[in-house]
Amino acid sequence: MTDRKSSKLTLASRIFAAFAVLAIACAGLALAACAPAESAPAESEASTDIGTAQAPTEVSVMSMTGPTSIGLLDLMEKAENGETTDTYSFDIVGTADEITGKVVSGDVDIALVPANVASVLYNKTEGAISVIDINTLSVLYLVTGDPAITSFDDIAGKTVYLTGKGTTPEYVTRYLIEQKELSGVDLEFKSEAQELASVLAADPTAIAILPQPFATAAMAKNAELKSVVNLGDVWKEVAPEGSELVTGVTIVQNEFAEEHPDAVTRFIEGQTASVQAVLADPAAFSQMVVDKGIIANAQVAEKAIGQCSLVCVSGADMKAALEGYLNVLNTFDPASIGGKLPEESFYYEAS
Numbered sequence: 001m002t003d004r005k006s007s008k009l010t011l012a013s014r015i016f017a018a019f020a021v022l023a024i025a026c027a028g029l030a031l032a033a034c035a036p037a038e039s040a041p042a043e044s045e046a047s048t049d050i051g052t053a054q055a056p057t058e059v060s061v062m063s064m065t066g067p068t069s070i071g072l073l074d075l076m077e078k079a080e081n082g083e084t085t086d087t088y089s090f091d092i093v094g095t096a097d098e099i100t101g102k103v104v105s106g107d108v109d110i111a112l113v114p115a116n117v118a119s120v121l122y123n124k125t126e127g128a129i130s131v132i133d134i135n136t137l138s139v140l141y142l143v144t145g146d147p148a149i150t151s152f153d154d155i156a157g158k159t160v161y162l163t164g165k166g167t168t169p170e171y172v173t174r175y176l177i178e179q180k181e182l183s184g185v186d187l188e189f190k191s192e193a194q195e196l197a198s199v200l201a202a203d204p205t206a207i208a209i210l211p212q213p214f215a216t217a218a219m220a221k222n223a224e225l226k227s228v229v230n231l232g233d234v235w236k237e238v239a240p241e242g243s244e245l246v247t248g249v250t251i252v253q254n255e256f257a258e259e260h261p262d263a264v265t266r267f268i269e270g271q272t273a274s275v276q277a278v279l280a281d282p283a284a285f286s287q288m289v290v291d292k293g294i295i296a297n298a299q300v301a302e303k304a305i306g307q308c309s310l311v312c313v314s315g316a317d318m319k320a321a322l323e324g325y326l327n328v329l330n331t332f333d334p335a336s337i338g339g340k341l342p343e344e345s346f347y348y349e350a351s
Contacts, residue, residue, distance in 0.1 A: 057263035061110045062091045062099045065294050066193065066211055067136045067308040068112035068248045073285045073292070074274035084270060086263050092292055094192050096167050103129060109256045110267060114168040115246040116336050119326055122346050123338030129251045130348040132268055134318050135275075136248035137309040138232025140169060141215040145204030145224035152176065152234045155207060157184035161199050162209040165189040168247055171329055171336040172231060173209055178332070179238035200225060211247075213295050213304030220300045232309070243324035247309065252348065265350055272312045279310055319347045 063069040069092045079088040091108075093099060096117050102108040103121050110132075113121070118131050142152060149155065155177075162169050170187070177185050190196050193214035199206050204224040209231065219225045235245040250271065257264050278285050282305035289301035313321065329336045 057086045057260045058089070059086050059110060059260075059263055059267060060089045060091070060108045061112075061267075062093060062102060062108045063112040064096065064099070064248075065092055065094050067139050067213070067310060069292060069294060070213070070285070070289060070305060070308055071135055071275045071278060071310040071312070072112075072271065073288050074277035075270045076274075076292075077288065078270070078274075085266055092294070096164075103251070103253070106253060106255070108253075110250060110252050110264075112248055112250050114164065115249045115322060115325060116171055116329055117167055118249045118251050119342050119346070120338035121251065122342040123340060127343065127345055128254055130254055130257065130346060131249045131318065131322060132252050132257075132264060132314060132348040133250045133271065134246055134248070134311060134313040134321060135250050135271070136246075137311055138230055138235065138245040139212045139247050139307075139309050140172065140209055140231040140245075141212065142207070142228040142231065143200065143210050143215050143218060143225055144207040144228060145200070145222065145226065146207060149207060149228055152229050152231070153180055153182065154228075155185055156182040158207055159186040159188055160207045160209060161188050161190060161196050163190050163193055163196060163211070169209060169211070171333065172235070172245060175328065175332045176231065176234050176238065180234075197221070212308045213289070213301060216304035216307060217295045217297065217300045220297065220303070239328055240324070242320070243328050244321040246322050246325040249322065254345075257348070261350065264348075268312070268314060268350075275310050275312045278305060282306060314348070322347070 061072070063072060072090065075084070075088070076090050078084050079086075079090070096114055099108070099111050099113055100117065100121060103111055103113075104125060106128075112135055115134075118129070121129055142149070142155070149158075160173070162173060164170050170189070173187065190199070193211055196208045196210050197214060197218040200208055200218050201222060204222055208218075210218060215227060219227065232245040235243070239245075252264055282302045285305065286298040286302035289295060289305075290298050295301055295304070326337050326341055330341050334340060
């Protein structure tokens with residue numbers, strides 16, 4: 001199989017490389033990777049206020065316990081300290097189901113959800129939402145203490161524990177199993193990642209697909225456990241050229257975006273700066289990970305942050321990566337994305 005790593009950088013590598021160049025060339029400026037337009041204004045060092053003309057807006061935001069919320073920590077802190085133009089209410093929940101109902105009813109303005117769920121919601125609401133950015137790439141790891149498991153192929157004939165029934169973890173795992181032609185794999189689902197950690201604690205030879213930061217947390221508690229492979233690497237082996245394993249995206253209610261376009265711009269820029277800040281200094285945010293109830297140990301959080309594939313990608317790069325991912329899922333199982341591919345309006349463009 002062709003090794004695409006040697007022919008071009010992955011999307012994540014290009015993003016992180018861009019971060020580094022910008023940090024050296026113009027310290028204090030907001031990154032362009034998630035700017036809604038190529039000429040996005042710079043963000044001040046003291047605030048996420050970009051100086052737009054529209055009045056401050058109240059913005060409700062929901063995210064899940066895990067990487068998507070970790071990427072927002074700096075923005076949350078700034079909002080709590082009154083350093084943002086807009087007033088934010090953040091709600092961190094354990095499962096995607098807790099978010100989808102609020103999206104359908106229109107009770108939340110912005111939400112961070114699994115990538116396939118965004119497409120399901122677009123179809124279910126008849127186009128009432130749009131994706132404004134990708135917030136995480138591959139965060140799924142195969143973890144076990146079984147010495148016989150050294151690759152993804154070794155799960156053939158085994159029971160694998162995972163979360164996310166009906167969302168990214170399930171469909172990605174099933175797709176990879178099919179592409180690898182593995183037989184006899186029994187998938188057993190748990191409701192939250194902490195339950196997977198409990199399974200591994202009780203039986204280290206069990207096999208689980210864990211998202212970060214929970215994979216790192218589980219291994220920190222049990223030296224027998226090891227990370228066998230990042231599912232993103234397996235995806236690159238079998239998926240079509242140009243497709244990226246996109247774990248999480250950020251969506252907005254179109255009605256809200258039409259009424260408050262500047263607030264959406266400010267959120268994207270604040271999210272960009274937040275991801276940059278968290279990645280630049282994990283130690284500074286590790287206790288906040290604990291305080292927000294994501295994982296219980298600050299030292300583990302500090303170690304895990306760099307493994308969480310935090311990004312903030314908008315515009316053409318977002319569309320290319322997400323469209324490629326959804327195309328793969330649609331070919332595999334149309335139900336995984338709500339029955340059909342979303343239309344062009346699914347991909348947000350700043351006005």
